[in-house]
Amino acid sequence: MTRALIASIGLSSILSLPIHACAQSPPLSHLAIPQLIEGDRNQVTLVNSLSPHLSNLPAELAQGGVPDGVLPLDTIEILDITVLRDEIIARLESFPSIARAEVGCGTSETPATEKETLTCIRAFVSNKGVTFENLLAFRSAITQVYIDNGYITSGAFLPSPQSLGNRLVIIQVVEGVVEQIDVSGLRRLREGYVRDRLVKGTAAPLNFERLQKALQLLEQDPLIDRLDAELISGTGTGSNILRLQIEEEDAFEAGVRVSNEQPPSLGSIEGRVFATHANLLGFGDRLGAQYSLTEGLDNFSITYRFPWNSRDGTVSFGYFSDDSSIVEADFEQFDITSDSQTFSLAVIQPLVKTPTREVVLGLTLDVRESQTFLFGEPFSFTLGPNDGESNVTVLRFSQDWVQRYRNQVVALRSQFSVGLDIFDATINETGTDGRFLLGSVNFSGY
Structure with missing residues (x-):
């Protein structure tokens, strides 16, 4: 049925x-x-x-081709098994007519090949003997082991013709x-x-x-x-x-957005235009760019990301530029401005990815150059930068874990950042510089 x-x-x-x-x-x-x-x-x-x-299997051994009653058999060999060997052995040994079963076939006269050793199970008949009905039950039991474990297009049959003269019968598995x-x-x-x-x-x-x-x-x-x-x-x-x-x-998305999310010191009203193509060249690569503007902020970014393996690992490149100035009335007269640009390279690799769970590792290298100005001249507002110029090279290692339940999603993220003395990073004996170590852990659920 x-x-x-x-x-x-x-x-x-x-x-x-x-x-x-x-x-x-x-x-x-x-x-x-x-x-x-x-x-x-x-x-x-x-x-x-x-x-x-499995309907086009070779003709199966019929009862008319074997003697009635207990068959003259000592051994049953099950061929071409690549999975579930322990489960199949346990199922065969549950029959009273099977004394024991083991992986590997062959005899001292005809040693088994390496493949036969790994893909063959030999079952030894007990003193109760086996009948043809027992053989059919063995075959069906092996098939059921496959089905119970999700291998629903795999099964076993008794190939025909085969002789029982050497007291051996073959059960063939098709995976x-x-x-x-x-x-x-x-x-x-x-x-x-x-x-x-x-x-x-x-x-x-x-x-x-x-x-x-x-x-x-x-x-x-x-x-x-x-x-x-x-x-x-x-x-x-x-x-x-x-x-x-x-x-x-749809892979292409573009739009215009107006919001008041920026701080008043930069001008709270922000206009933004963006465009993204999530499948630029047809293999899942993503190109995105955006430009945003407030009274005191001019921001531009462009990123390109592409998959580097079939397990959703990605490599991305990014460029980010920010030009800002303080526009609040109390400070506008000082002409405080800053310019910065960041180059970013990131590699992301999921280690575990199922419909309900993800474990992802990420490695990002950011190279940032920035400079601050007062009255239009380079100026350092903190101890460390030279003439307001600060260069930072940061290596970030992130770990993300997401678990999805029927009515809830739980996420945990940790990140460790290290400031490196490379790419002309700002290094000082006193004050702040580009050498640092920072760690953070975030947990959320909704």
């Missing part, structure tokens, strides 16, 4: 979808798996079902794989960007929960507005094709 699985998964939570084991596993052609994943900014939904693509990813609907975003972010989720053998998480993370990508994913049968035994229909988010 085919089972339909329907679930709704918010972006702040993961819902586990177990496939419950039966007393006896159903035939391979009737093992139900989720088929279609539809998503938008708020949810991912699993609908419908699809049988694993599911994604042979192809078909992507449609892209406008500017490159297919490679999508495929690279599914490498882990589609790794062999195919695991549905792992694929589901990879699709959820892809759906959360700010470049993607909607994602529909369909898993269908491939061309070979245990193979699958993943079809993706993607709607891209």
